[in-house]
Amino acid sequence: MKSVQQEVDERTNLTGTNQFELLLFRLGGDARGDRSELYGINVFKIREIVAMPELTAVAGAHPNLLGVVNLRGQIISVIDLPALIGCTPKTGLNIMLVTEFARSTQAFAVEAVEEIVRLEWSQVLSAEASGVGGMITSIARLEAPGEPTRLAQVLDVEQILRQIMPDSSVEADPETIGPKVILKPGSVILAADDSFVARALIEAGFDAMGVQWVMTKTGKEAWEKLQSIASAAEAEGKTVQDKVALVLTDLEMPEMDGFTLTRNIKQNPRYAGIPVVIHSSLSGATNEDHVKSVGADAYVAKFVAEELAATIRKVLNA
Structure with a gap:
């Protein structure tokens, strides 16, 4: 037993x-x-x-x-x-x-x-x-x-x-979210989350941070979108790093979870240097240990817009 x-x-x-x-x-x-x-x-x-x-x-x-x-x-x-x-x-x-x-x-x-x-x-x-x-x-x-x-x-x-139980504290407030997040010109944050509500909150947070973004609904969709962006960038004589500044992913998603998405990105030299931040409602030391094991650059628990913005700034500045 x-x-x-x-x-x-x-x-x-x-x-x-x-x-x-x-x-x-x-x-x-x-x-x-x-x-x-x-x-x-x-x-x-x-x-x-x-x-x-x-x-x-x-x-x-x-x-x-x-x-x-x-x-x-x-x-x-x-x-x-x-x-x-x-x-x-x-x-x-x-x-x-x-x-x-x-x-x-x-x-x-x-x-x-x-x-x-x-x-x-x-x-x-x-x-x-x-x-x-x-x-x-x-x-x-x-x-x-x-x-x-x-x-x-x-x-x-x-x-x-x-x-x-609505929680007004999760709303993104441009007055409290801090300074704008600066991305490389022409680049975006690629995000993945399967929850409609979570996507709406994240998108509002991105708008308050002043960044351009591309939102997807699953890890598989995000992975395919990243590959598509990489191919388009290479056709222009650029790299995918010129187009994607950071990947933000949930953990629980249909078809492909956030752990697998992160591992795919980190193990492929084509995407070297693109930071990955895991943004999940699954918290605790065990999940954070797994975040480190797949090579993610940071973990932030859902959902506090100010903490998400601070984590993104920290990772981009690292």
């Missing part, structure tokens, strides 16, 4: 292979109680899974905020995920998923937890590219020998949190 440490080590090492683990759960059926779709969240975001405790209602709170719970001395907001998504639990809100990301701790009430599955990021498709979106960033294909393919919807937790 594996020890807890072995399981943690194995899960952590997945970041080097473009793999991850997805916790699958159900929220209930549609308005008539029919069907019960699978949803998923990256295991790295889960702090713990507990039976639904007694909650304290909060006066004047968002209608999809069930209340707060005192969990070992920490007051945590609990979001009614089925109500937010539009599902009706048949058996009630039985499980609470306590999550840690984007500098905060919160919990989601769900009907049932299914299992943890290990996937290649190539098995995960962008929701926007698939013609859907809303509150999901991607759709995972769950394939097993002899069984029909199942689909799991990966929730855009950044958008959900912003809808339930």
Whole structure:
């Protein structure tokens, strides 16, 4: 039997292979109680899974905020995920998923937890590219020998949190973001993030910094865009370094994650000298160690525009 440490080590090492683990759960059926779709969240975001405790209602709170719970001395907001998504639990809100990301701790009430599955990021498709979106960033294909393919919807937790608990402090303010970031004339920052909300915040931050940017939705799209820019630059008798000043990437993305994107850039001499900054809601020493192992130049947790700007300035000036 594996020890807890072995399981943690194995899960952590997945970041080097473009793999991850997805916790699958159900929220209930549609308005008539029919069907019960699978949803998923990256295991790295889960702090713990507990039976639904007694909650304290909060006066004047968002209608999809069930209340707060005192969990070992920490007051945590609990979001009614089925109500937010539009599902009706048949058996009630039985499980609470306590999550840690984007500098905060919160919990989601769900009907049932299914299992943890290990996937290649190539098995995960962008929701926007698939013609859907809303509150999901991607759709995972769950394939097993002899069984029909199942689909799991990966929730855009950044958008959900912003809808339930708006935080004005994440807005980019030209007055507080500091001096303009100076790029080489004609160059841009190439960015990748699969969350619509995150992209909007990053783009607003770039505008406040006074930089030109190119935004992509996945690591694969960013990698292909970088290759395209490099080919166009070479056709002009220039280098890709003349066109791309820095790459900013999220970690969790369909098709290709930020670790793989960073490794591809750092291991290819064609892109030597292009700094890579990882900008992620996945925080903690373990992820920061992996950032160093793939050669990224810096890591900054989402989302404080001033910290993002300061990190970009520091890396460009290094």
